[in-house]
Amino acid sequence: MKNKMVLFVVFALMIGLIAGCGSDKKENEETSTSTTASSNATEPADGSKAEDTKSGGTDANAATATDAAKSIKELKVSFVPSKDPNDIITATGPLKDLLKNQLATEGYIVDKVSIDVGTTYEAVGEAMTAGTTDIGFIPGGTYVLYGDGADVLLTATRAGLSNDSDNPKDWNDNKPTAPTTNQASYYRALFIAGPSKKGQELAAKVNGGEQLTWDDLNSANWAVMSTSSSAGYIYPTLWLQNNYKKSLTDLAHVVTSDSYASSFARLAAGQADVIVSYADARRDYESKWTTDMARSKSIWDETNVIGVTQGIYNDTISVSKKDPLMTDEFRKALQNAFISIAQTEEGKKVISIYSHEGYKPAQTTDYDGERQAQDLIKSLKK
Numbered sequence: 001m002k003n004k005m006v007l008f009v010v011f012a013l014m015i016g017l018i019a020g021c022g023s024d025k026k027e028n029e030e031t032s033t034s035t036t037a038s039s040n041a042t043e044p045a046d047g048s049k050a051e052d053t054k055s056g057g058t059d060a061n062a063a064t065a066t067d068a069a070k071s072i073k074e075l076k077v078s079f080v081p082s083k084d085p086n087d088i089i090t091a092t093g094p095l096k097d098l099l100k101n102q103l104a105t106e107g108y109i110v111d112k113v114s115i116d117v118g119t120t121y122e123a124v125g126e127a128m129t130a131g132t133t134d135i136g137f138i139p140g141g142t143y144v145l146y147g148d149g150a151d152v153l154l155t156a157t158r159a160g161l162s163n164d165s166d167n168p169k170d171w172n173d174n175k176p177t178a179p180t181t182n183q184a185s186y187y188r189a190l191f192i193a194g195p196s197k198k199g200q201e202l203a204a205k206v207n208g209g210e211q212l213t214w215d216d217l218n219s220a221n222w223a224v225m226s227t228s229s230s231a232g233y234i235y236p237t238l239w240l241q242n243n244y245k246k247s248l249t250d251l252a253h254v255v256t257s258d259s260y261a262s263s264f265a266r267l268a269a270g271q272a273d274v275i276v277s278y279a280d281a282r283r284d285y286e287s288k289w290t291t292d293m294a295r296s297k298s299i300w301d302e303t304n305v306i307g308v309t310q311g312i313y314n315d316t317i318s319v320s321k322k323d324p325l326m327t328d329e330f331r332k333a334l335q336n337a338f339i340s341i342a343q344t345e346e347g348k349k350v351i352s353i354y355s356h357e358g359y360k361p362a363q364t365t366d367y368d369g370e371r372q373a374q375d376l377i378k379s380l381k382k
Contacts, residue, residue: 072325074112075099078124078133080142082229083284083353084261085117091353098341098350105340106333120258121228125150131322135334137354140370141230143316147364153331154317154338155362158355160184161280168206171305177280183357185314188279189231191239191307194267195295196221199274203304212306214244220273222254223263227377231278232260234373235309241376243307261285267303268293274306280355313366315354335361 077095079088096113103110116133118124121142127133129149136142136150143150159179163171171177171190193199193206198220205212217240225232237247248254255272257263264285266272282299289299317338319326341347342358351357 070108072103072108072110074114075103075110075135075325076114076116076133077135077137078127079115079117079137080121080124080139081117081119081259082139082278084259087261088117088353089115092350094346095341095350098344098347099337102337102340103333106336108330108333121226125228128318128320129322131320134320134323134325136318136320137315138318139228139230139315140313140367141234141374142228143318144367144370144374145228149321150318151321151326152316152318152362152364152367153335154359155185155366156314156316156351156354156356157183157185157358157360158187158280158314159357161187163279164188166308166310168305168308169209171308172203172207176286176300177283179280179283186311187231187314188311189235189239189276189309190279190281190305191236191274191276192267192282193220193274193304193306194270194272195297195302196270196273199267199304202274202306206306207304214246217244217274218250218252220253221271222248222251223257223266223272223275224248224254225257225260225263225276230312230370230373231309232257232263232276234370234377235312236276236307237377238373239307239309247377261288264289265293268295278355284355313370315356316362316367317359335359 077092077099079092081088092115096115099113100110118127121138122145124133124136124138125142125146126149128136128138129146131149135153138146138150143152160182161184162178162180163174165171166188168191193203202212202216202220205216224236227233233248237249240246240248240250255266257266257275260277260281263272263275263277264281267275268289282303285293286299289295289302290297295302317334319331319334339359342351342356348357
């Protein structure tokens with residue numbers, strides 16, 4: 001009997017121990033489960049694993065967006081009609097591939113580069129303001145006039161000229177005008193008298209050391225460019241204002257040409273006695289003067305300078321302010337691309353259509369003189 005009691009007590013103790021272990025195990029599991037649940041619940045709030053997963057997704061999306069931003073379907077480039085539009089289209093054709101290839105080295109893949117020539121200087125400025133073109137090769141005058149829609153990116157550099165005097169007789173005594181090896185950041189506009197009787201009469205006075213009167217100038221037939229052309233309108237008006245208190249609009253006989261080619265054709269045909277143009281224009285039209293324009297003598301023999309303007313800051317490559325493509329990063333890439341293109345042989349041929357030889361980064365303050373000039377133009381129109 002005693003032995004049976006001992007066995008019963010031992011058996012009861014074992015049952016109790018087993019039950020206790022099971023309870024401890026369950027409590028531990030519950031504690032563990034509770035702790036895990038608590039931990040998972042607080043991770044999004046304290047920026048741990050759940051937040052990291054979300055952040056990783058955002059970074060991936062950002063990377064995808066960045067990659068997409070560097071793929072450009074079409075880049076539109078517009079040129080002003082300072083030369084014959086067909087000549088510009090032909091000369092700048094290789095720019096399409098040059099620009100695509102150079103931008104690729106900057107991390108931008110461009111599917112297509114489109115090139116067009118505006119019907120007028122204003123047409124290009126308006127396209128940039130509307131955001132219908134991305135890049136414009138425009139003179140400083142057009143850039144300033146359309147400053148609300150255009151942002152200057154680069155300034156062109158050109159070969160300096162053998163003549164740079166503000167005295168017209170010096171240009172006539174030292175013909176022909178030739179390029180130099182020096183790079184220039186400005187150029188001048190010239191008043192050029194042609195082979196007509198009136199043109200020769202005005203040239204004779206200048207070469208004889210006489211000062212032309214307003215009546216002399218007003219008696220001639222003139223061909224000028226559009227009102228936003230620096231060399232073809234704005235600075236010639238300043239010259240007339242400074243010397244005669246007059247402007248181009250005061251002339252009795254003046255027509256507006258759609259290009260310098262048209263102006264020189266008028267001069268050669270005797271339809272215009274005087275034209276206004278950039279200083280090295282005669283070099284550009286020297287060959288056409290005796291071919292397309294059918295003159296028997298050279299352009300240097302039959303034309304003379306009768307007026308010289310102050311220096312004009314060079315042409316620009318500008319971009320549209322309305323263009324979503326024009327981030328700071330892409331603007332920098334375009335600057336690098338055009339500067340590099342201008343250093344290649346093929347690129348030099350392309351930009352020579354505008355007598356550009358290179359480019360340098362531009363600041364809007366570079367064209368403060370142009371703004372002053374245009375303020376004067378506006379005041380004359382009131």
